[in-house]
Amino acid sequence: MSDEQTEAGNGLGRFLRGVRIDDQPIDFSLLLERIPYARFLGLEVRQMGDEIITELPASEHLTGNQNLPAVHGGVVGAMLEFTAVLQLLHDTDCERLPKTVDISIDYLRPTRADRKTFGQAIVTRRGRRVANVRCELWQQDRATPVAASHGHFVLAPVDA
């Protein structure tokens, strides 16, 4: 495989290791571009200092209920999971994508499919192998979240 192909496709692990070895901050937009499912959702990310805000533009193909219209509950769950994982990659020096052990999602309000959604996570507890992360999504008003989650993520395998 040429370097060019590696750049475009199979290099997520290499990308993360490369960033860690060079001790560079992670370009989260570049990271998301390498994940097909993130591209399918159209997930974006904005970083301001230590704050990582994920953004999901409104899109027809994310709709779960056309009458409201509301974003599919699975998309809400996926965004919460992505937001948690990005915050973990920022807060730790994990060299691979943290693996989700469990996630518990509270659907607080309808997530409107015709509005942009924002997300932010906080690492509640960071152990050597497992972390607990809380996350919230909101649309027009940060103070009225549409969904919240807490979950556990494996940072490193047991033999690491």
Add this chain to the structure above:
Amino acid sequence: MFTAAIVNQHLQSIPHAKALGLQCYGVEDDFIEIILPYADHLIGDPDTGVVHGGAITALLDNASGFIARPGAIEPGGAAIATLDLRIDYLRPATAGRDIIARAEMVKGTRTISFIRARAYDNTIDDPVAISTAAFMMGTPNRKVG
């Protein structure tokens, strides 16, 4: 009682279910199965080809919601709202394999339905994920805000 045809018709009316390619896999008296066909755009880890957990979340949510509200399938009828959904990822899905979710109602009341579901890519006894969800019945199915 609903049939595979009704389930598929309903899935066709959900844009995200269509985008994921969700199809009815089976309907029995006490459970429903929905299949998520493997596709490149669902990959969460390009190094392994494993499907992202979010796609499995969508599958489990859709299957669970379906069994929670057989009465509300008609367009414009009363909707249901997912109150919460907890998912345990027991093992990575196998790259290249379709994933099936089987959802069963644990308890249904007039207000709340409690649903358990399992997602598997080989046998039901070796699930990749399990979920527990609570749904609220009879929320207004109309434009909000």
